[in-house]
Amino acid sequence: MIIKPRIRGFICTTAHPAGCAAHVNEQVEYVRKQGSVAGMPKRILVIGASTGYGLASRIVPAFAGGASTIGVFFEKAGEDGRTGSAGWYNSVAFEKAAHAAGLYAKSINGDAFSDAIKQQTIDLIKKDLGQVDGVIYSLASPRRTHPRTGVTHSSTLKPIGAPYTAKTVNTDKGVVHDITLESASEQEIADTVTVMGGEDWEMWIDALRAAGVLADNAFTVAYSYIGPDLTWAIYRNGTIGRAKEDLEATAKRLQDKLGKTGGHAVVSVNKALVTQASSAIPVVPLYISLLYKVMKAEGLHEGCIEQIYRLFAERLKGGAPTSVDEAGRIRIDDWEMRPHIQQAVAKLWPDVSTENLDALSDMAGYRTEFLKLFGFGLPGVDYEAEADPVAPMPSAS
Numbered sequence: 032m033i034i035k036p037r038i039r040g041f042i043c044t045t046a047h048p049a050g051c052a053a054h055v056n057e058q059v060e061y062v063r064k065q066g067s068v069a070g071m072p073k074r075i076l077v078i079g080a081s082t083g084y085g086l087a088s089r090i091v092p093a094f095a096g097g098a099s100t101i102g103v104f105f106e107k108a109g110e111d112g113r114t115g116s117a118g119w120y121n122s123v124a125f126e127k128a129a130h131a132a133g134l135y136a137k138s139i140n141g142d143a144f145s146d147a148i149k150q151q152t153i154d155l156i157k158k159d160l161g162q163v164d165g166v167i168y169s170l171a172s173p174r175r176t177h178p179r180t181g182v183t184h185s186s187t188l189k190p191i192g193a194p195y196t197a198k199t200v201n202t203d204k205g206v207v208h209d210i211t212l213e214s215a216s217e218q219e220i221a222d223t224v225t226v227m228g229g230e231d232w233e234m235w236i237d238a239l240r241a242a243g244v245l246a247d248n249a250f251t252v253a254y255s256y257i258g259p260d261l262t263w264a265i266y267r268n269g270t271i272g273r274a275k276e277d278l279e280a281t282a283k284r285l286q287d288k289l290g291k292t293g294g295h296a297v298v299s300v301n302k303a304l305v306t307q308a309s310s311a312i313p314v315v316p317l318y319i320s321l322l323y324k325v326m327k328a329e330g331l332h333e334g335c336i337e338q339i340y341r342l343f344a345e346r347l348k349g350g351a352p353t354s355v356d357e358a359g360r361i362r363i364d365d366w367e368m369r370p371h372i373q374q375a376v377a378k379l380w381p382d383v384s385t386e387n388l389d390a391l392s393d394m395a396g397y398r399t400e401f402l403k404l405f406g407f408g409l410p411g412v413d414y415e416a417e418a419d420p421v422a423p424m425p426s427a428s
């Protein structure tokens with residue numbers, strides 16, 4: 032079939048297998064060019080490994096450190112006449128690149144929140160690797176079925192305490208408009224914490240330790256976001272911010288557990304970037320398009336792969352945090368949060384409108400990045416050619 036992007040609001044319902052492979056290979060090449068990172072832990076489990084920050088967190092240990100990787104994700108395989116999800120094609124491409132480089136790489140596709148997938152992962156680690164030295168937790172999900180109660184909780188992206196009105200952009204149509212978001216109920220706050228907070232991360236670490244498959248000095252890292260005043264009401268002070276506070280509190284509890292045997296548990300606060308997860312948050316895509324404009328002009332722009340390479344090369348060396356903020360978090364959002372960057376974005380914010388969006392912001396760059404997430408717009412890919420949507424996972428055969 033000929034595969035074209037089909038955009039519905041903030042998602043693209045199609046993905047291009049060759050384009051996703053080109054996107055993965057671009058990231059692999061970036062890492063190869065940067066060179067290897069000394070002391071990289073050698074057996075890595077990535078939960079949420081197929082797109083965005085998690086995919087980069089699989090590529091960096093593999094290609095900068097020769098690590099064996101197991102990736103867990105929840106994606107859709109392609110069928111005849113129907114494309115799979117980008118994360119599926121990314122993972123097929125990652126495995127192919129890893130295997131070609133002589134690296135171990137296997138993947139588990141299913142609900143990471145479930146006991147069954149945790150057990151399947153433990154069994155695979157026991158069989159193939161014995162133990163893992165690092166666990167990267169990079170899930171972003173709109174819902175979670177709790178493994179103890181069977182209740183499905185949905186996360187919401189709402190302010191807390193009072194309704195909030197702010198500028199936002201329809202990224203598809205390029206229209207800037209005001210949006211008013213009602214404040215979250217206590218139930219919505221609790222549900223968002225259940226989905227995106229730290230409980231599942233802790234369940235993973237507890238399960239891996241109980242099964243004896245976590246090495247004594249293993250590290251674990253999960254990703255958070257803070258951001259500036261402009262997004263404060265919807266992000267850090269909103270429902271998702273509560274979940275991130277819970278995630279950060281979980282890191283401290285996990286540090287108490289892992290620290291006893293020389294391990295580390297830490298949260299890394301990452302930069303705002305175009306991913307499938309961030310494009311669903313109101314207000315944030317407009318902020319990102321202004322941020323990209325400013326950071327590119329300053330030569331400070333990074334994508335997921337640059338962020339995660341810097342994380343492992345400089346901030347989480349050998350799995351041990353080298354420098355953390357007053358709350359114990361790694362801050363690779365440091366360039367985003369530099370005062371002159373934030374001042375420049377804040378200066379543009381009141382002026383940006385539908386009419387001047389392309390001039391003031393990097394909406395073009397935002398759209399290019401968004402399409403790349405689904406394998407579209409990659410150089411060297413013939414998008415007019417017939418593409419086979421069926422792409423078996425190499426490690427499954």
Ligand code: NAD
Pocket residue numbers: 078079080081082083084085103104105106118141142143144169170171172173254255256300301302303304305306307308309
């Ligand atoms: P993403 O949407 O690109 O990736 C989400 C991953 O989670 C995918 O691999 C997906 O398959 C997996 N997943 C979702 N539900 C699952 C389930 N039930 N079982 C197994 N796998 C499942 O998201 P992202 O933006 O890379 O976010 C990853 C983390 O980084 C999140 O914690 C997010 O808050 C954080 N973060 C993101 C940004 C940003 O701007 N994108 C900034 C800072 C921190």
